[in-house]
Amino acid sequence: MYQEPIFLKSVFKERIWGGTALKEKFGYHIPSDETGECWGISAHQNGPCEILNGALKGKTLDQVWDSHRELFANEEGEEFPLLVKILDANNDLSVQVHPDDHYAREVEGEQYGKTECWYIIDCEEGAELIYGHHAKSKEEFEQMVADGRWDDLLRKVQVQPGDFVYVPSGTIHAIGKGIMILETQQSSDTTYRVYDYDRPDAEGNTRELHIEKSIEVSTIPHQDASFEVVEDVREGLRSKKLIQENYFTVYHWTLDGDVTEKNENNYLLMSVLDGEGELLVCDQTYSFKKGDHFIVPATMTDYKLRGKAAFITSHSTK
Structure with a gap:
């Protein structure tokens, strides 16, 4: 019987909104000064973590999920279900929304949609998230997007270190500048961008938006999720x-x-x-x-x- 912890090598992702805080706060060796994400526990095809110790050393987490399911209580499912990240928002992330399981399977051919949650590790004083929106109907939502009335549409929430935010699929959201979070999520990389501040990437191009899909999957009107600590x-x-x-x-x-x-x-x-x-x-x-x-x-x-x-x-x- 396997009797040792499984330590993992993190995978780092460069992002237009990333910075250097992952190096400064955690001592990670990051690929550039625009590093936005540390995938600390991942079996996702876009960044599976390598095992660092023991008899499984050198294998990736997705390989171990496939070949040693007893380590995971013989849980069913083709893919490892969760993904754990640390995010450094050196700038505002895009306003986005994620689909539920049914939509992800039917439209994207992915096993999982994306429900997630955030623990605020650190943030600047007065830092804000976008969490939800103010539209009362799908028609109002569509019109406010078409008119570019982002300040009227988007709901902003101030946060401080130690706060916890639950983000079910269908929730309009964005992590604001100056916030570092640990994110626990379904193992999905499917994101629909609603708004990206019209900012260019390194090549001078604006990033793709997914307005139609965003409207299809968004919870309208917004509903605050309830949970008890x-x-x-x-x-x-x-x-x-x-x-x-x-x-x-x-x-x-x-x-x-x-x-x-x-x-x-x-x-x-x-x-x-x-x-x-x-x-x-x-x-x-x-x-x-x-x-x-x-x-x-x-x-x-x-x-x-x-x-x-x-x-x-x-x-x-x-």
Whole structure:
């Protein structure tokens, strides 16, 4: 039985809105000064992560999903269900929306739509997200888009570090300048741009918009999603369940000391936001530090965490 954590090599994505904060805050070796995304836990075809340790070293996460499903509690599905990213919004991201599973399969031929959630790691004072819109009907939405009345249409929300935002498929949204988030999402890269500030890319071209598809998949009128944060303390670990919904369950963990964890027939995705420590299992010790991403497989039934650190952890919701 496989009894070790699975550490992953991050994949970095350059974006027109990216910057250098992934290097400055996490010490990552980024490809350029316009690096927007760190895919920390990914089996997606556009950026699968390589395994860094153990018997599976050198394989990619999608390969292991296909060949060692026991590590993932024999979960069904052709593709690994989740993707975990850290995003550095050095500038405003485009205003966008994602389809649900049905639309993604019927129109794009993709297995998953994209429901996601954001934990605000850091942000500038007064930083804002776009979350939702003010249109009361599809006709009003279409007219406001056609007229370019973006300030009237788009709903802005101020955020601060530690905030959590749930973004179901169909939600108009955009991450604003000066915000760094950890995003937990369905494993999808399907995005429909509604508005991109008419800005040019490196070649002087504006990026493609997807107005018709955006209108088709958007929730109109906007609906705020409701969720309840549940807090639990066990030994040296304070756990906040941020959300439990159809696709994922996400927690914020604060470790200060030791805790013994029992894995309840599931696998756990772990991203270290701050600090450092050790994971102990079967007389073996594995060190972790800020910026590491790893998976506790379903076969690792008992383990201990020791140190002083903060994590975002998640698993698929069956």
